[in-house]
Amino acid sequence: MTGIGILGAGNISESYLSRAPLFAGIEVRAVADLDPARAAARAETFGVRAETVEGLLAAPDIDIVVNLTVPTAHHAVTCAILEAGKHAYSEKPLALTLADARDIAARADRAGRRVGCAPDTFLGASHQESRRLIDAGAVGRIVHGTCHVMSAGMEGWHPNPDFFFQAGGGPILDLGAYYVTQLINLIGPVTRVAAMTGTGAATRTIGSGARAGETITVEIPTTAHALLEFASGATVTLGASWDVQAHGHRNVELYGTEGTIAPQDPNFFGGTTEVIRPGGAVERFDAADHPLSVANRTTNDGAPRADYRTVGLADMAEAIRGGRPHRCALEMALHVTEVLEGILTSGEQGRFVTMATTCDRPAALDAEAARALMRADPVPA
Numbered sequence: 144m145t146g147i148g149i150l151g152a153g154n155i156s157e158s159y160l161s162r163a164p165l166f167a168g169i170e171v172r173a174v175a176d177l178d179p180a181r182a183a184a185r186a187e188t189f190g191v192r193a194e195t196v197e198g199l200l201a202a203p204d205i206d207i208v209v210n211l212t213v214p215t216a217h218h219a220v221t222c223a224i225l226e227a228g229k230h231a232y233s234e235k236p237l238a239l240t241l242a243d244a245r246d247i248a249a250r251a252d253r254a255g256r257r258v259g260c261a262p263d264t265f266l267g268a269s270h271q272e273s274r275r276l277i278d279a280g281a282v283g284r285i286v287h288g289t290c291h292v293m294s295a296g297m298e299g300w301h302p303n304p305d306f307f308f309q310a311g312g313g314p315i316l317d318l319g320a321y322y323v324t325q326l327i328n329l330i331g332p333v334t335r336v337a338a339m340t341g342t343g344a345a346t347r348t349i350g351s352g353a354r355a356g357e358t359i360t361v362e363i364p365t366t367a368h369a370l371l372e373f374a375s376g377a378t379v380t381l382g383a384s385w386d387v388q389a390h391g392h393r394n395v396e397l398y399g400t401e402g403t404i405a406p407q408d409p410n411f412f413g414g415t416t417e418v419i420r421p422g423g424a425v426e427r428f429d430a431a432d433h434p435l436s437v438a439n440r441t442t443n444d445g446a447p448r449a450d451y452r453t454v455g456l457a458d459m460a461e462a463i464r465g466g467r468p469h470r471c472a473l474e475m476a477l478h479v480t481e482v483l484e485g486i487l488t489s490g491e492q493g494r495f496v497t498m499a500t501t502c503d504r505p506a507a508l509d510a511e512a513a514r515a516l517m518r519a520d521p522v523p524a
Contacts, residue, residue, distance in 0.1 A: 263455025
Protein backbone atom coordinates (compact mmCIF):
# COMPACT_ATOMS: atom_id res chain seq x y z
CA MET A 144 0.00 0.00 0.00
CA THR A 145 1.38 3.41 -1.02
CA GLY A 146 1.04 6.07 1.66
CA ILE A 147 -0.29 9.42 0.45
CA GLY A 148 0.05 12.81 2.11
CA ILE A 149 -1.99 15.84 1.08
CA LEU A 150 -0.22 19.21 1.25
CA GLY A 151 -2.80 22.00 0.99
CA ALA A 152 -6.25 21.73 2.59
CA GLY A 153 -8.18 24.10 0.34
CA ASN A 154 -11.26 23.41 -1.79
CA ILE A 155 -9.62 20.90 -4.13
CA SER A 156 -8.39 18.72 -1.25
CA GLU A 157 -11.94 17.51 -0.67
CA SER A 158 -11.98 15.92 -4.13
CA TYR A 159 -8.74 14.03 -3.50
CA LEU A 160 -9.69 12.95 0.02
CA SER A 161 -13.15 11.76 -0.99
CA ARG A 162 -12.13 9.95 -4.21
CA ALA A 163 -8.89 8.27 -3.11
CA PRO A 164 -10.74 5.46 -1.26
CA LEU A 165 -12.15 4.29 -4.60
CA PHE A 166 -8.71 3.09 -5.69
CA ALA A 167 -6.60 0.12 -4.67
CA GLY A 168 -2.99 0.50 -3.67
CA ILE A 169 -3.18 4.01 -2.20
CA GLU A 170 -4.13 5.25 1.24
CA VAL A 171 -4.31 8.89 2.28
CA ARG A 172 -2.72 8.98 5.72
CA ALA A 173 -2.20 12.67 6.52
CA VAL A 174 -3.02 16.21 5.48
CA ALA A 175 -1.07 19.41 6.14
CA ASP A 176 -1.57 23.10 5.51
CA LEU A 177 0.07 26.38 6.49
CA ASP A 178 -3.17 26.96 8.42
CA PRO A 179 -3.19 24.21 11.09
CA ALA A 180 -6.90 24.69 11.80
CA ARG A 181 -7.79 24.06 8.17
CA ALA A 182 -5.66 20.90 8.10
CA ALA A 183 -7.25 19.71 11.34
CA ALA A 184 -10.75 20.23 9.97
CA ARG A 185 -10.01 18.25 6.80
CA ALA A 186 -8.30 15.51 8.80
CA GLU A 187 -11.26 15.12 11.15
CA THR A 188 -13.77 15.01 8.28
CA PHE A 189 -11.92 12.29 6.39
CA GLY A 190 -10.45 10.26 9.22
CA VAL A 191 -6.77 10.95 8.56
CA ARG A 192 -4.18 12.65 10.76
CA ALA A 193 -3.27 16.32 10.64
CA GLU A 194 0.40 17.19 10.25
CA THR A 195 2.54 20.27 10.06
CA VAL A 196 4.13 20.82 6.64
CA GLU A 197 7.50 19.78 8.03
CA GLY A 198 5.99 16.76 9.74
CA LEU A 199 4.29 15.59 6.56
CA LEU A 200 7.49 15.85 4.51
CA ALA A 201 9.40 13.88 7.15
CA ALA A 202 6.73 11.24 7.83
CA PRO A 203 8.11 7.73 7.18
CA ASP A 204 4.69 6.33 6.20
CA ILE A 205 4.22 8.86 3.36
CA ASP A 206 5.54 7.80 -0.05
CA ILE A 207 3.86 10.37 -2.35
CA VAL A 208 2.99 13.92 -1.36
CA VAL A 209 0.17 15.57 -3.32
CA ASN A 210 0.82 19.28 -3.88
CA LEU A 211 -2.51 21.14 -3.67
CA THR A 212 -1.10 24.58 -2.91
CA VAL A 213 -1.89 27.68 -4.98
CA PRO A 214 -0.27 27.73 -8.45
CA THR A 215 2.35 30.33 -7.53
CA ALA A 216 3.71 27.92 -4.90
CA HIS A 217 3.70 24.76 -7.04
CA HIS A 218 7.35 24.95 -8.08
CA ALA A 219 8.79 25.63 -4.63
CA VAL A 220 6.56 23.08 -2.89
CA THR A 221 7.22 20.30 -5.41
CA CYS A 222 10.96 20.95 -5.07
CA ALA A 223 10.64 20.69 -1.27
CA ILE A 224 8.78 17.38 -1.64
CA LEU A 225 11.58 15.98 -3.82
CA GLU A 226 14.27 17.26 -1.47
CA ALA A 227 12.50 15.41 1.35
CA GLY A 228 12.93 12.17 -0.61
CA LYS A 229 9.26 11.78 -1.53
CA HIS A 230 7.61 11.29 -4.88
CA ALA A 231 5.45 14.30 -5.86
CA TYR A 232 2.08 14.58 -7.53
CA SER A 233 0.99 18.14 -8.30
CA GLU A 234 -2.27 19.78 -9.13
CA LYS A 235 -2.06 21.62 -12.42
CA PRO A 236 -0.16 23.54 -13.55
CA LEU A 237 3.14 21.81 -12.80
CA ALA A 238 4.77 25.26 -12.71
CA LEU A 239 4.09 28.70 -14.13
CA THR A 240 7.10 28.75 -16.45
CA LEU A 241 9.02 26.24 -18.53
CA ALA A 242 12.19 27.16 -16.65
CA ASP A 243 10.62 26.20 -13.32
CA ALA A 244 9.15 23.02 -14.80
CA ARG A 245 12.58 22.02 -16.10
CA ASP A 246 14.05 22.71 -12.67
CA ILE A 247 11.53 20.28 -11.17
CA ALA A 248 12.46 17.67 -13.78
CA ALA A 249 16.17 18.07 -13.03
CA ARG A 250 15.60 17.77 -9.29
CA ALA A 251 13.43 14.68 -9.76
CA ASP A 252 16.16 13.08 -11.85
CA ARG A 253 18.82 13.82 -9.24
CA ALA A 254 16.62 12.54 -6.42
CA GLY A 255 15.56 9.42 -8.29
CA ARG A 256 11.92 10.26 -7.55
CA ARG A 257 8.84 10.49 -9.73
CA VAL A 258 6.68 13.52 -10.42
CA GLY A 259 3.12 13.28 -11.67
CA CYS A 260 0.76 16.10 -12.49
CA ALA A 261 -2.96 16.66 -12.94
CA PRO A 262 -5.20 16.81 -14.82
CA ASP A 263 -6.15 13.15 -14.84
CA THR A 264 -9.60 13.69 -16.37
CA PHE A 265 -8.28 12.51 -19.76
CA LEU A 266 -8.25 9.03 -18.21
CA GLY A 267 -12.04 9.15 -17.87
CA ALA A 268 -14.20 6.66 -19.77
CA SER A 269 -15.53 9.19 -22.27
CA HIS A 270 -12.10 10.51 -23.23
CA GLN A 271 -10.62 7.04 -23.49
CA GLU A 272 -13.51 6.08 -25.77
CA SER A 273 -12.74 9.13 -27.93
CA ARG A 274 -9.11 8.01 -28.02
CA ARG A 275 -10.14 4.48 -29.04
CA LEU A 276 -12.32 5.78 -31.86
CA ILE A 277 -9.61 8.11 -33.20
CA ASP A 278 -6.97 5.39 -33.00
CA ALA A 279 -9.31 3.02 -34.85
CA GLY A 280 -9.70 5.54 -37.68
CA ALA A 281 -13.39 6.20 -37.03
CA VAL A 282 -13.15 9.70 -38.55
CA GLY A 283 -10.00 9.25 -40.61
CA ARG A 284 -6.98 11.47 -40.01
CA ILE A 285 -7.59 14.47 -37.73
CA VAL A 286 -6.76 17.62 -39.69
CA HIS A 287 -8.07 20.40 -37.45
CA GLY A 288 -10.44 21.18 -34.61
CA THR A 289 -11.91 23.65 -32.13
CA CYS A 290 -11.98 23.87 -28.33
CA HIS A 291 -13.95 26.27 -26.16
CA VAL A 292 -13.83 26.70 -22.39
CA MET A 293 -15.77 29.87 -21.64
CA SER A 294 -17.79 31.24 -18.74
CA ALA A 295 -18.42 34.43 -16.79
CA GLY A 296 -15.60 33.59 -14.37
CA MET A 297 -14.84 32.04 -10.99
CA GLU A 298 -15.76 34.87 -8.64
CA GLY A 299 -19.46 33.99 -8.64
CA TRP A 300 -19.03 30.70 -6.77
CA HIS A 301 -15.55 30.59 -5.22
CA PRO A 302 -15.37 32.23 -1.75
CA ASN A 303 -11.70 33.29 -2.19
CA PRO A 304 -11.16 33.73 -5.94
CA ASP A 305 -8.28 36.22 -5.77
CA PHE A 306 -5.62 33.81 -7.06
CA PHE A 307 -7.63 33.09 -10.21
CA PHE A 308 -7.07 36.71 -11.28
CA GLN A 309 -3.43 37.07 -10.21
CA ALA A 310 -0.17 35.86 -11.73
CA GLY A 311 -0.51 32.11 -12.19
CA GLY A 312 -4.26 32.36 -12.70
CA GLY A 313 -6.48 33.08 -15.67
CA PRO A 314 -8.38 30.70 -17.93
CA ILE A 315 -5.27 29.48 -19.78
CA LEU A 316 -3.24 28.41 -16.74
CA ASP A 317 -6.27 27.33 -14.70
CA LEU A 318 -8.32 25.50 -17.35
CA GLY A 319 -6.14 25.29 -20.43
CA ALA A 320 -4.24 22.31 -19.01
CA TYR A 321 -7.38 20.16 -19.25
CA TYR A 322 -7.76 20.92 -22.94
CA VAL A 323 -4.12 20.74 -23.96
CA THR A 324 -3.65 17.47 -22.06
CA GLN A 325 -6.74 16.00 -23.70
CA LEU A 326 -5.53 17.04 -27.14
CA ILE A 327 -2.15 15.42 -26.49
CA ASN A 328 -3.97 12.27 -25.37
CA LEU A 329 -6.01 12.26 -28.59
CA ILE A 330 -3.63 13.54 -31.29
CA GLY A 331 -0.16 13.99 -29.79
CA PRO A 332 2.26 16.83 -28.95
CA VAL A 333 2.25 20.48 -30.05
CA THR A 334 4.93 22.07 -32.24
CA ARG A 335 4.06 25.79 -32.13
CA VAL A 336 1.36 28.19 -30.91
CA ALA A 337 0.05 31.68 -31.61
CA ALA A 338 -2.50 33.69 -29.63
CA MET A 339 -4.28 36.95 -28.94
CA THR A 340 -5.19 37.75 -25.33
CA GLY A 341 -7.12 40.44 -23.49
CA THR A 342 -8.79 41.43 -20.22
CA GLY A 343 -12.53 41.98 -20.15
CA ALA A 344 -12.82 43.90 -16.87
CA ALA A 345 -10.34 45.53 -14.49
CA THR A 346 -12.14 44.31 -11.36
CA ARG A 347 -14.38 41.42 -10.26
CA THR A 348 -16.95 41.20 -7.44
CA ILE A 349 -17.03 38.14 -5.20
CA GLY A 350 -20.47 36.57 -5.27
CA SER A 351 -20.47 34.05 -2.42
CA GLY A 352 -19.14 33.33 1.05
CA ALA A 353 -18.06 35.68 3.80
CA ARG A 354 -16.46 38.10 1.32
CA ALA A 355 -19.50 38.44 -0.97
CA GLY A 356 -19.64 41.93 -2.45
CA GLU A 357 -15.91 42.55 -2.09
CA THR A 358 -14.12 43.80 -5.22
CA ILE A 359 -10.83 42.28 -6.38
CA THR A 360 -8.38 43.52 -9.01
CA VAL A 361 -7.75 41.58 -12.23
CA GLU A 362 -4.03 41.34 -13.00
CA ILE A 363 -3.95 38.86 -15.90
CA PRO A 364 -5.61 38.23 -19.30
CA THR A 365 -9.09 36.76 -18.92
CA THR A 366 -9.61 35.85 -22.60
CA ALA A 367 -7.30 34.02 -25.00
CA HIS A 368 -7.78 32.95 -28.60
CA ALA A 369 -5.03 30.48 -29.43
CA LEU A 370 -3.95 28.46 -32.46
CA LEU A 371 -2.11 25.19 -31.82
CA GLU A 372 -0.13 23.31 -34.47
CA PHE A 373 0.51 19.62 -33.73
CA ALA A 374 3.34 17.32 -34.78
CA SER A 375 0.70 15.24 -36.59
CA GLY A 376 -0.01 18.22 -38.87
CA ALA A 377 -3.38 19.02 -37.30
CA THR A 378 -4.25 22.58 -36.25
CA VAL A 379 -6.68 23.35 -33.42
CA THR A 380 -8.11 26.67 -32.19
CA LEU A 381 -8.59 27.09 -28.44
CA GLY A 382 -10.83 29.78 -27.00
CA ALA A 383 -10.51 30.22 -23.22
CA SER A 384 -12.38 33.04 -21.50
CA TRP A 385 -13.91 34.27 -18.26
CA ASP A 386 -15.64 37.11 -20.09
CA VAL A 387 -18.52 35.13 -21.65
CA GLN A 388 -22.04 35.23 -20.21
CA ALA A 389 -23.44 32.55 -22.55
CA HIS A 390 -22.43 30.64 -25.68
CA GLY A 391 -23.46 27.73 -27.88
CA HIS A 392 -20.13 26.10 -28.71
CA ARG A 393 -19.23 22.48 -28.01
CA ASN A 394 -16.26 22.07 -25.72
CA VAL A 395 -14.29 20.06 -28.30
CA GLU A 396 -14.77 19.12 -31.95
CA LEU A 397 -12.08 17.42 -34.02
CA TYR A 398 -12.46 17.29 -37.79
CA GLY A 399 -11.18 14.25 -39.64
CA THR A 400 -10.92 13.30 -43.28
CA GLU A 401 -13.92 10.96 -42.89
CA GLY A 402 -16.07 12.69 -40.27
CA THR A 403 -16.13 14.71 -37.06
CA ILE A 404 -15.69 13.53 -33.49
CA ALA A 405 -17.06 15.50 -30.53
CA PRO A 406 -15.45 14.38 -27.23
CA GLN A 407 -16.90 15.51 -23.93
CA ASP A 408 -15.64 18.40 -21.79
CA PRO A 409 -12.12 17.42 -20.64
CA ASN A 410 -12.76 19.16 -17.33
CA PHE A 411 -14.83 16.09 -16.37
CA PHE A 412 -14.56 12.31 -16.67
CA GLY A 413 -17.80 11.05 -18.18
CA GLY A 414 -20.33 11.61 -20.94
CA THR A 415 -21.01 10.46 -24.48
CA THR A 416 -18.70 10.80 -27.48
CA GLU A 417 -20.43 11.69 -30.74
CA VAL A 418 -19.21 10.83 -34.21
CA ILE A 419 -20.83 12.87 -36.99
CA ARG A 420 -20.70 11.28 -40.41
CA PRO A 421 -20.66 13.10 -43.76
CA GLY A 422 -24.26 14.08 -44.36
CA GLY A 423 -24.98 14.63 -40.65
CA ALA A 424 -25.76 11.16 -39.25
CA VAL A 425 -24.72 10.97 -35.59
CA GLU A 426 -23.42 7.93 -33.72
CA ARG A 427 -23.11 8.02 -29.92
CA PHE A 428 -20.63 6.02 -27.84
CA ASP A 429 -20.97 5.96 -24.05
CA ALA A 430 -18.26 3.42 -22.97
CA ALA A 431 -20.76 1.88 -20.55
CA ASP A 432 -18.45 -1.08 -19.84
CA HIS A 433 -15.67 1.20 -18.56
CA PRO A 434 -15.65 1.51 -14.75
CA LEU A 435 -14.87 5.24 -14.91
CA SER A 436 -18.16 5.83 -16.75
CA VAL A 437 -20.30 5.15 -13.67
CA ALA A 438 -21.88 8.25 -12.12
CA ASN A 439 -20.74 8.48 -8.49
CA ARG A 440 -21.52 12.07 -7.60
CA THR A 441 -24.48 14.44 -7.80
CA THR A 442 -23.85 18.05 -8.81
CA ASN A 443 -25.43 21.04 -7.10
CA ASP A 444 -28.18 21.07 -9.73
CA GLY A 445 -28.99 17.39 -9.10
CA ALA A 446 -27.31 15.94 -12.18
CA PRO A 447 -25.40 12.63 -11.86
CA ARG A 448 -21.72 12.80 -12.76
CA ALA A 449 -18.73 10.47 -12.99
CA ASP A 450 -15.92 11.85 -10.82
CA TYR A 451 -12.72 9.82 -10.42
CA ARG A 452 -10.18 12.48 -9.52
CA THR A 453 -7.08 10.74 -8.10
CA VAL A 454 -7.10 8.01 -10.78
CA GLY A 455 -3.88 9.59 -12.07
CA LEU A 456 -2.39 9.39 -8.58
CA ALA A 457 -3.46 5.75 -8.22
CA ASP A 458 -1.94 4.95 -11.62
CA MET A 459 1.30 6.66 -10.62
CA ALA A 460 1.51 4.65 -7.38
CA GLU A 461 0.90 1.39 -9.24
CA ALA A 462 3.45 2.39 -11.89
CA ILE A 463 6.11 3.03 -9.23
CA ARG A 464 5.45 -0.38 -7.69
CA GLY A 465 5.48 -2.05 -11.12
CA GLY A 466 8.39 -0.14 -12.65
CA ARG A 467 6.47 1.20 -15.64
CA PRO A 468 5.79 4.78 -16.85
CA HIS A 469 2.84 6.53 -15.24
CA ARG A 470 0.23 8.18 -17.43
CA CYS A 471 0.10 11.64 -15.81
CA ALA A 472 3.77 11.87 -16.69
CA LEU A 473 6.30 14.59 -15.90
CA GLU A 474 7.31 14.68 -19.58
CA MET A 475 3.74 15.51 -20.61
CA ALA A 476 3.27 18.06 -17.81
CA LEU A 477 6.52 19.76 -18.89
CA HIS A 478 5.21 19.98 -22.46
CA VAL A 479 1.80 21.26 -21.34
CA THR A 480 3.53 23.93 -19.26
CA GLU A 481 5.46 25.12 -22.30
CA VAL A 482 2.31 25.19 -24.46
CA LEU A 483 0.41 27.27 -21.89
CA GLU A 484 3.36 29.63 -21.38
CA GLY A 485 3.71 29.88 -25.15
CA ILE A 486 0.08 30.95 -25.53
CA LEU A 487 0.50 33.73 -22.98
CA THR A 488 3.86 34.78 -24.47
CA SER A 489 2.36 34.92 -27.96
CA GLY A 490 -0.58 36.97 -26.70
CA GLU A 491 1.80 39.44 -25.10
CA GLN A 492 4.37 39.63 -27.89
CA GLY A 493 2.27 39.01 -31.02
CA ARG A 494 4.38 36.21 -32.50
CA PHE A 495 4.40 32.47 -33.07
CA VAL A 496 6.15 30.50 -30.32
CA THR A 497 7.87 27.24 -31.30
CA MET A 498 7.96 24.48 -28.70
CA ALA A 499 11.32 23.23 -27.43
CA THR A 500 9.78 20.23 -25.65
CA THR A 501 7.71 17.30 -26.80
CA CYS A 502 6.24 14.15 -25.23
CA ASP A 503 4.73 10.80 -26.07
CA ARG A 504 1.01 10.23 -25.87
CA PRO A 505 0.18 8.58 -22.54
CA ALA A 506 -0.72 4.90 -22.66
CA ALA A 507 -4.45 4.33 -23.14
CA LEU A 508 -6.48 3.28 -20.08
CA ASP A 509 -9.00 0.72 -21.26
CA ALA A 510 -11.72 -0.82 -19.09
CA GLU A 511 -9.56 -3.71 -17.91
CA ALA A 512 -6.64 -1.47 -16.95
CA ALA A 513 -8.97 0.97 -15.15
CA ARG A 514 -10.66 -1.85 -13.26
CA ALA A 515 -7.27 -3.09 -12.06
CA LEU A 516 -6.66 0.29 -10.37
CA MET A 517 -9.89 0.21 -8.40
CA ARG A 518 -10.84 -1.40 -5.13
CA ALA A 519 -13.13 -4.43 -5.37
CA ASP A 520 -15.02 -3.05 -2.36
CA PRO A 521 -14.60 0.73 -2.68
CA VAL A 522 -15.16 2.87 0.37
CA PRO A 523 -18.13 5.15 -0.44
CA ALA A 524 -16.94 8.56 -1.65
